Amino acid sequence: MELKLYHDYYKNHIQDYELSEAQLAFTMHPKACIPLSEADGDRSSILALEDDELVSFFVLHRNDGVQPYSANRQAILLRAFSTDHREQGKGYAKRALAQLPQWIATHFTECNEIVLAVNLENIAAQGLYKACGFVDTGGRVMGRKGEQMIMSYAL
Template identity: 55%
Template sequence: MSIHLERYSDRYESQIACYQLTDEQLQFTGSPVESILLAKSDEDRYPILVLDDEEIVTYFVLHKNEGVTPYSNNQKAILLRTFSTDFRYQGRGYAKQSLLELPRFVKMNFPEITEVVLAVNQKNIAAQSLYLKCGFIDEGARTMGSHGELIIMSLKVNVLI
């Protein structure tokens, strides 16, 4: 498996339109189509594609400034949101590989960032386990989201790549 992370551009529009999430996945995440629309009117949102041989397998958004505010006081943090793997590619390790690649991608594209923060639904046990395996830390912070309690997790991004 040889993945790479890339910022979204319109040349991927038709692939994003075909990105498949199950109803179960949609309980915990948003659709890439909707989040790209939000990003077009918010310069602090950066849709990121995870590609394997030019096929989009995983998708997420990195959100600076106001996006981070509900979850962290760190001015140099970025929020990981809308993280998902296309249903057709689940179970192949793409999500894990994406998260392991994330610190390097963040340092290269957002050199001022020192921490990645995320909020995961407390009912989403699989995602919590994945985030912990990939180095995210649960320091005990909780908040309420629209679908229940959220666990705030963070990953320090080292200055060295």
């Protein structure tokens, strides 16, 4: 698996990416994330590729995007994490998250923490994040789809 910054070369990969209605209850489709990243230099759309096929996607958001979730100015926010629903259950999400700390250390050298917000109703995602080393900070915020748990991974 390889993590890559989004580039227009991958536009067809994004168009072919599929999320179920259940997934869309908790995350945004990459098609909606890419324009936000293009308009905001603090957001980076990241693709997790397996044999040049897009299997997972997420956005890394620095600076003001982190502030509702952490007071740490060196933190980076993981948001809009998803796996193509046809690829779920194959370990891709876990592999992408396992590579993420080193990838961030290489590409965002100023960062010393990864934070994320996960919906309290999304038990499966909470389990995944915990299995990958994220810890519940005890913080809670209201998101557009309900209360969210703040989780952290120290780099």
